Amino acid sequence: MIEIVLFYVGAVAAILGAAGVVLARTPLRGALWLIFTLCAVAVLYLLLEAPFVAAMQVLVYAGAIMVLFVFVIMLLNLGPEAGARPAYVSVAKASGLLACVYLGWRLVAALSGSGQKAVDGSVKNIGVLLVTDYLFAFEAVSVLLLVAVVGAVVLGLRRLS
Amino acid sequence: MSFTVLSPAHFLVVAAVIFAIGTAGAILRRNALTLLMSVELMLNAANLLFLGYAREYGHAGGHAIAFFVMAIAAAEAAIGLAILIGVFRTRQTVEVDELDLLRDET
Structure with a gap:
């Protein structure tokens, strides 16, 4: 019983926060809504x-990545007018939104299984999985992070020459 | 799908709604920062799906994949924001409509 109540509280908060991210007038408010979500x-x-x-x-996420976002938003110091221009409607956008609705509907329609099994989400189990079944992906992600760090430093240099 | 008993379908519905909102933000908003945050929303919805299926099938592989998705989101945010700062330095704007240097004018 407590689970279902917690689920509805979390789900409503997440969806409201997601709507806040998209509808916020300034990027900073959007970032705060994203942290909430x-x-x-x-x-x-x-x-x-x-x-x-x-x-x-x-x-x-809420710690490191969002601090980066807030930092950049404050660094760029955009005025409240930025992004406030009304978006125009085009065929591509309308069809894309329709595709979103269709995707959501198909997801809900296709997935109605209820046979839940217990899953061991402990740090130990995930750690073992990371260095056995997912060893290659683990190493690839570590290389990706290294490349991202180097790339961010190179992009952030004042003069690209 | 019952409304009083928690099932995987509940989480999948929430993930679909969050993904749809993120997609709408990525399509409709003009500010590149908001666009990046919408992408983060979509990644979160995908993570929710992974964890929902991990529970349904009783396998923790979904948790490991969610971990990878977070690492990739961190890399994406770092590179994307670095590019944004570079763009702002030269063009003085992060409005995606005004970044039309590669558009064919003919």
Whole structure:
């Protein structure tokens, strides 16, 4: 019973926060809404028996990545008018939105299984998986992060020559 | 799908809604920063799907994949924001409509 209540609280908070990200007038407000959404999604992760991923969500996403976003937003110092221009409607946008609705409908229609099994989301189990089944992906991600760090430093240099 | 018993379908519906909102933001908003944040929303929805299926099938592989998605999101945010700062330095704007240097004028 407590689970279903927590689920609805987390789900409503996540969806409201997501709408806030998209509808916010300034990027900074959008970033704050995004942090709210990430924390709400972390609650949903906890309900899915994934405490490690939920902790990573709060630490890495809401902590590190969003600090980067807020930092850049304040660095660029955009006025409140930025992004306030009304978006025009085109055939491509309308059809894309229709495709979104269709995708959502298909997802809901296709997935109605209910046979849940227990899943071991402990740090130990995930750590073992990372260095056995997913060893190649793990190494590839570490190389990707290294490339991203080098790329960000190169892009941030004042003069590209 | 019952409304009183928690099932994987509940989480999948929430993930679909968040993904749709993120897609709408990526399509409709003009500000590149908001666009990047919409992409983060879509990545989060994908993570929610991975974890939902991990629970349905009783395998923690979805947790490992969610971990990778977070690492890739971090890389994407770092590179994307570095590019944005570079663009702002030369063009004084992050409005995606005004970044039309590669557009064919004919």
